[in-house]
Amino acid sequence: MVLTPFGKVFDAVRRFVDFTIFSSLTRRIVVLNMAGLLVLVVGILYLNQWRAGLIDARVQSLRVQGEIIAAAIAASATVDSDIISVNPDRLLDTQSGGVSPFSYFDPTLEFPINPERVAPLLRNLITPTRTRARIYDGQGLLILDSDNIYARGEVLRQTIDKSTGTSFFLADWWNALISWAPGDNYPTYQEYQADEGTRYPEVASALQGAPADFVRVDAQNRLVVSVAVPVQRLRAVVGSILLSTAPGDIDSIVAQERWSILRIAMIAAGVQIVLSLLLAGTIAGPMRRLSAAAERVQTAGDARAEIPDLSDRPDEIGHLSGALRRMTDALYNRIEAIERFAADVAHELKNPLTSLRSAVETLPLAKREADKARLNEIIQHDIRRLDRLITDISSASRLDAELARETAEPVDVETLAQAMVAIQKDIAAGRDVSVVMGKRSGRGTTLVSGHESRLAQVFANLIDNAVSFSPPGGTVTVAISTEGDNIVATVSDEGPGIRDAGRIFQRFYTDRPEGESFGNHSGLGLSISKQIVDAHKGTIKAANRTDRSGALFTIVLPRARK
Structure with a gap:
């Protein structure tokens, strides 16, 4: 201009x-x-x-x-x-x-x-x-x-102007x-x-x-x-x-x-x-x-600098101080989470790479065809494991950004759970496991404000995890209920249960049943599920069933406001 x-x-x-x-x-x-x-x-x-x-x-x-x-x-x-x-x-x-x-x-x-x-x-x-x-x-x-009127005997004097002279500047x-x-x-x-x-x-x-x-x-x-x-x-x-x-x-x-x-x-x-x-x-x-x-x-570099705490002030300065402190804490937590994630990724990638390197170095030295076939199988297995790890790591790293970009919409959790049960039922049938929908309890709608595709991913991960732990002829049950302003979804199986519930949602942690080949799972499924539920302001917990053996996963989501 x-x-x-x-x-x-x-x-x-x-x-x-x-x-x-x-x-x-x-x-x-x-x-x-x-x-x-x-x-x-x-x-x-x-x-x-x-x-x-x-x-x-x-x-x-x-x-x-x-x-x-x-x-x-x-x-x-x-x-x-x-x-x-x-x-x-x-x-x-x-x-x-x-x-x-x-x-x-x-x-x-x-x-x-x-x-x-x-x-x-x-x-x-x-x-x-x-x-x-x-x-x-x-x-x-x-x-x-x-x-010009003067009294008799009055002496005339020159009048001095007292106003002239030095005055205050x-x-x-x-x-x-x-x-x-x-x-x-x-x-x-x-x-x-x-x-x-x-x-x-x-x-x-x-x-x-x-x-x-x-x-x-x-x-x-x-x-x-x-x-x-x-x-x-x-x-x-x-x-x-x-x-x-x-x-x-x-x-x-x-x-x-x-x-x-x-x-x-x-x-x-x-x-x-x-x-x-x-x-x-x-x-x-x-x-x-x-x-x-x-x-x-x-x-600050590696040091964690503190924002002055002025939150005791009831004015805008106090609100600004509290907001800056929360923002700084969130940034530091995000940085620490990224650092831990990078360390975990490096550790998880190092294991298949080490195995792959050993198999590749040993392959030229193998004399028998059986040994060469075994080494080729290990190489193919490690490559598939690396591909699965990289895919899951990429999905986990993009999750926060995608959740922030996407617009939240009303999602009917009961309808979503029924659809996922119908999809997983055919997949689980190949392992002789049944996936059923439990009886609905409670009153009111089951609408939440969120992202349908991501919530569907949570149900898919939990059902797939339950099917993988269920014995032949076992049953995986998905149930929906309402409690006050919350919607509760549970996924239970008839497997051996959880040995360490405190670590079940950690990244790359796996506790697979005996006999299942190592490396078929990346250990990111439950971690991603918890990350999605947290983004929806909900909670997810894992525990063992009290009526019989098996694991019980409970998801609590806040009901959408009208």
């Missing part, structure tokens, strides 16, 4: 992340847990809902404060005239910065809002709130500015990061001249009798909230009061809240990391131990 340039970049990034972050289970757990916390913190900072709520609360506070101040100013204002007379020359001098803000008013003139009477009142109401207040007359001319990084977060687009705040009050939209609205508010940012992108409230006397608007927050007042509160979030996030991150490491220790640590043990199994 040909990747596009974007696909190649994405694949490179994915491989980089896999080899750096996700190459370790511990790092993966820590990173994924921290990702959830990071998304939560970023989401809180991005939404900024509490910032908008803070602005709304500040607007309401300023409006209430403005209404209170406006009412106080209206109560102290003169109402002799609705016209404010201003000395233009003195006003120009004031704008040029040459005189006090109160000196441009001619004391002989009468104003609806008297600055000298309102100034002390405004100072007392504004000072505790750290809010800037400006009073405009009906034409938008600035009358009072709280920043993490706070600087945090503020720089927050500045990248998207926010609302507010207009830039601009300071107008004393006679340009109506250029403030909120002031113009207040002079029309409607309170208004406005949110701006200064040159340093600090929030400035302004609220203008009309000053009314006898329903006549005589002026407007403009209240505004100090630049950065709301931003400082927002910054403190964000810094609090950062501190909480750092504490939560520390807890998350500790918990992630503890979690990784209970997962990654045992996984590393299991992995190291699996690698030792590969390089």
